Amino acid sequence: MIYIDIEHKILTSEGSRILSVKTELPDNKFICISGPSGIGKTTLLKMIAGLIKPDWGIIQMGDCIFFDSLNNINISPQKRNIGFMFQDYALFPHMTVEENISFAQNKVKDKAWVDTLIKSYGLEALRKQKPNKLSGGQKQRTALARTLAKKADILLLDEPLSSVDSTMRIKLQNEILKTHADFGSTTLLVSHDQDEVNKMGQCVLQLGYDQIRSIKNY
Amino acid sequence: MIYIDIEHKILTSEGSRILSVKTELPDNKFICISGPSGIGKTTLLKMIAGLIKPDWGIIQMGDCIFFDSLNNINISPQKRNIGFMFQDYALFPHMTVEENISFAQNKVKDKAWVDTLIKSYGLEALRKQKPNKLSGGQKQRTALARTLAKKADILLLDEPLSSVDSTMRIKLQNEILKTHADFGSTTLLVSHDQDEVNKMGQCVLQLGYDQIRSIKNY
Amino acid sequence: TKERKATIAAAANLRYVLEEIKEQYLKDYPGADLQIIYGSSGTLTQQIINGAPFDLFMSADTKFPSKLEDRGMTSASAINYCYGRVAMWSSTLDLSQGLSAILLPEVKKIAIANPDNAPYGLNSINTLKRLNLYDKVSKRIVWGENINQTAQYTFSGNAEIGFIALSLALAPEMKNKGHYYVLPENICPPIAQAAVLINGWEKNGEASRFLDYIISSQCDHIWKKYGYGLAKKD
Amino acid sequence: MSEDFINTLWLTGKLATLSTCILLVIGLPVSYLLAYTHFKIKPLVEALICMPLVLPPTVLGYYLLIAFSPQNIWGSFLEKHFNIRLAFTFEGIIIASIIAGLPFMIQSLQTGFSSLPASYREVSYTLGKSKTTTFFKVLLPNIKPSLITGIALTFAHCIGEFGIVLMVGGNIPGETRIASIAIYDQVQALDYKTANQYSFILFLTSFILLTLIYSINKSFKIKTI
Amino acid sequence: MSEDFINTLWLTGKLATLSTCILLVIGLPVSYLLAYTHFKIKPLVEALICMPLVLPPTVLGYYLLIAFSPQNIWGSFLEKHFNIRLAFTFEGIIIASIIAGLPFMIQSLQTGFSSLPASYREVSYTLGKSKTTTFFKVLLPNIKPSLITGIALTFAHCIGEFGIVLMVGGNIPGETRIASIAIYDQVQALDYKTANQYSFILFLTSFILLTLIYSINKSFKIKTI
Ligand SMILES: Nc1ncnc2c1ncn2[C@@H]1O[C@H](COP(=O)(O)OP(=O)(O)OP(=O)(O)O)[C@@H](O)[C@H]1O
Ligand SMILES: Nc1ncnc2c1ncn2[C@@H]1O[C@H](COP(=O)(O)OP(=O)(O)OP(=O)(O)O)[C@@H](O)[C@H]1O
Ligand SMILES: [Mg+2]
Numbered sequence A, B: 001m002i003y004i005d006i007e008h009k010i011l012t013s014e015g016s017r018i019l020s021v022k023t024e025l026p027d028n029k030f031i032c033i034s035g036p037s038g039i040g041k042t043t044l045l046k047m048i049a050g051l052i053k054p055d056w057g058i059i060q061m062g063d064c065i066f067f068d069s070l071n072n073i074n075i076s077p078q079k080r081n082i083g084f085m086f087q088d089y090a091l092f093p094h095m096t097v098e099e100n101i102s103f104a105q106n107k108v109k110d111k112a113w114v115d116t117l118i119k120s121y122g123l124e125a126l127r128k129q130k131p132n133k134l135s136g137g138q139k140q141r142t143a144l145a146r147t148l149a150k151k152a153d154i155l156l157l158d159e160p161l162s163s164v165d166s167t168m169r170i171k172l173q174n175e176i177l178k179t180h181a182d183f184g185s186t187t188l189l190v191s192h193d194q195d196e197v198n199k200m201g202q203c204v205l206q207l208g209y210d211q212i213r214s215i216k217n218y
Numbered sequence C: 001t002k003e004r005k006a007t008i009a010a011a012a013n014l015r016y017v018l019e020e021i022k023e024q025y026l027k028d029y030p031g032a033d034l035q036i037i038y039g040s041s042g043t044l045t046q047q048i049i050n051g052a053p054f055d056l057f058m059s060a061d062t063k064f065p066s067k068l069e070d071r072g073m074t075s076a077s078a079i080n081y082c083y084g085r086v087a088m089w090s091s092t093l094d095l096s097q098g099l100s101a102i103l104l105p106e107v108k109k110i111a112i113a114n115p116d117n118a119p120y121g122l123n124s125i126n127t128l129k130r131l132n133l134y135d136k137v138s139k140r141i142v143w144g145e146n147i148n149q150t151a152q153y154t155f156s157g158n159a160e161i162g163f164i165a166l167s168l169a170l171a172p173e174m175k176n177k178g179h180y181y182v183l184p185e186n187i188c189p190p191i192a193q194a195a196v197l198i199n200g201w202e203k204n205g206e207a208s209r210f211l212d213y214i215i216s217s218q219c220d221h222i223w224k225k226y227g228y229g230l231a232k233k234d
Numbered sequence D, E: 001m002s003e004d005f006i007n008t009l010w011l012t013g014k015l016a017t018l019s020t021c022i023l024l025v026i027g028l029p030v031s032y033l034l035a036y037t038h039f040k041i042k043p044l045v046e047a048l049i050c051m052p053l054v055l056p057p058t059v060l061g062y063y064l065l066i067a068f069s070p071q072n073i074w075g076s077f078l079e080k081h082f083n084i085r086l087a088f089t090f091e092g093i094i095i096a097s098i099i100a101g102l103p104f105m106i107q108s109l110q111t112g113f114s115s116l117p118a119s120y121r122e123v124s125y126t127l128g129k130s131k132t133t134t135f136f137k138v139l140l141p142n143i144k145p146s147l148i149t150g151i152a153l154t155f156a157h158c159i160g161e162f163g164i165v166l167m168v169g170g171n172i173p174g175e176t177r178i179a180s181i182a183i184y185d186q187v188q189a190l191d192y193k194t195a196n197q198y199s200f201i202l203f204l205t206s207f208i209l210l211t212l213i214y215s216i217n218k219s220f221k222i223k224t225i
């Protein structure tokens, strides 16, 4: 179970406001997060990943307390065993597609899994390509494959499919769901596409300006 | 009328292939370009903008020849009077949202138009913000507003709405259409969202692996 | 041969003389190992003060050896080993008329060594002052950091006339490349150059033997050949 | 502190500031070209720019002295047609300083330019901006850290540089006698007390100046990175 | 070319290579810290790193000489406990070279690190990579141009630097007499022919080496930018 109860000051299109999220998310489920642009979806994921320190609150994953402002606990991102896919991909420019993906794995490399990912995400011909020679959608798919390569406990995917065409999108949605079914990592996926949210989410976390975090269990 | 007849070698997920486009596009119309990821949509726009030099061919805009490989003509991007919105935004990090947008204008600044854009694209509260403090969607909207600020002859928009939520997306589609109706710039919009293409395009250019460029006039 | 090794710190302008003296010395005393290190007298003095492993210091003046004496770094008092003579040098002008050449209109720059550091400079200036020439040319003087640099200013032609050491005017590289005029001893006293043994030389007698050798009459012809005045023998 | 030293300090400041400014003017276009054009012999040009570092300053100074000499083509040309003799003048030591400082300025700026993403220029061009506007409004503001490093290194080096300047300048008070030479003189004369005083003042002044230069960098970083 | 000069050249190469390597080892962590931590007195530290440039080399050398002298605490400590005397030894001139080269290496690397986007580190951390792995596998390969500039500047400077080395090293053949000092000596002795020959060889060797260093840079750029 993931327990989140945090407050963090952010600046939105409507001026500065407090992003306040209080929720409990089930383990090993596929959770979709949606909400208007600038509401704080990326910020929330980054707080769970440990890349942003909330102003106040607690983030707990199972027995492990990731963050607790009162007891001054803040586990570093390296130790949270997460996989994070950045909205702007953040691929390493000096590594090829394949190197980017296998870099995500620990010392014991699972080459077969990397190959499977490269194939499923349509990157076969681009294996040896550096990111600056990729199209927008190809970059996005590489970033997604890199995140999945790690087999982390929690997957945080920030709009992983916003730049791919609809045919490919449906295919990749299924790939992601399949990976989730196989490994059972708790997955948080941010999307602004209502169809995608409805299709993929076993749970939906809706962020809104009224600061009420609605959670629907399917 | 825009006349395009070019060939250019690119590398796609299916290995290296020739992107070959031969088409005539009507003036002052709203043209949507779609096709699978990695097919060459961005490459096509960049060739029209003068940022990539095609291996072979002609690009002509009205009476003005932008590019002609046989006669060695290649007009620099500065002189093509275009507006180009990059798929990855490419905002200037040292300028605020407002500075980014008004930088696009010529020496005679049209402040009113900048203000209108900032308002319509929901950037009012972020005027004085630098890009590194913006969310993905906010960056995208800033880049879009910057491109529109110039009132160019040709607008090249590379997936301008891929990162905004559905409510905002519909609103902004209408804003773009309104701008097009007001100024009549020939607009080429790349999108992988079929609904968007159908709604916005007066013309649709479909790029596909069979290398046949289908064009539908509505 | 290790027991017979001496390290000698010598002023840079002694290079040609000392190499010749060293050659002759090694013939007379085979088996000696002389290492001569050249540098500016000021730098060498600072290095000795801070523990440089030198046995003998041959300065281009008397000031630096006496400073070392004051600090108790030396084991005997300094002795003059030669006298340096001041010469006026020019690559373009005929200097047979003597010092008055510096008043010629084509002389735009006159190079003199910095009198604060170099006795050649000090003596040149004093001479000019005594002959009431200094005020007439003071605006045209450029200051060389040391006597070598002064020579470089002159040799390169950036200064039409320079007051340098006679030994430099006679250096192999400079011979026959210009004209020189040796300032007579009565108007410009030669510069006494002193050498001193540094504490710790005693480990073998080589340094002291070499010092004795350079002031002996066996070396007189070498000193003269390079334009130095001989030390007074006692 | 004697009046003499204040003059010397003033001359030093003037030399360092002027040289740095001129180097900036030279360095910006050269490093821009080096960063954005690709030609075969580029590594050669880059190595050549480093060369003033490789020769000992006094030796480089000696070569300059020869170049300036009225006995040589270039020197006699200047003397005949412009009545300029570069040796022993302030202009001469400025030239010497510029040559000595070239590598620092150009290298710093070049790494700055070449680490900028190409898209900055591309966007600016598609917005119809000229290369000049792009350079001043887009590229320059984004290489501020490199710019500051370049200015700081060059300035510091001009202050401390004395081998070339000593050689070319001829140590003329009020014209070419800069602080580093004055300090060197005192150390040579074993006048350590004055040398220490002067070093301390030089050190302190430069330290304060450089701290100020770097503070600009800091405030810039906090604002945008 | 005499055997003597070949020895001198060899010593010069050894000094420059060793100093550059040590500076790289020192410079990488220091510049990393300077680039990624923010503390109030950072501009002061940055200015301090430039300071070896501000003092004339011979004067800096003189202060080092005093520091190394067995008459002082530090020097006598080394002498007593380790039987090391730094002045007039190869170790001594290495230390001198390192101090003189510090600004070039650290400044170059620091601008490199600070121009990398924060996301590189963030991604690497979320992938569970340690700071060390991130440093070597992610950051270092991406600052290659700065790394090469730093190495080239430092190396060139070590070759040409002679004021400090002359003062600290004392011109001892085979131990501290490096090429720049040898050339200086010959110029001092008015032996211009030999000086020119030696300068030419030094110039050429460094030029070839630096061209090679910069060629690495070029091939890197073509591959990834
Ligand atoms: N680095 C930052 N520093 C300060 N404020 C930021 C930073 N990044 C984003 N913000 C602000 O925080 C708010 C929330 O941003 P966030 O990126 O979490 O939005 P989002 O929900 O992911 O939006 P989008 O769907 O557009 O990506 C935004 O309004 C933005 O102005
Ligand atoms: N800078 C580049 N150099 C060489 N090849 C490139 C470069 N950029 C893209 N490519 C290749 O060209 C092909 C077309 O890329 P392009 O960016 O035009 O695709 P796209 O249609 O815009 O795709 P997407 O919808 O994913 O953005 C891709 O397969 C890519 O591998
Ligand atoms: Mg976001």
Ligand SMILES: [Mg+2]
Pocket: A135, A136, A137, B041, B042, B043, B087, B158
């Ligand atoms: Mg694209």
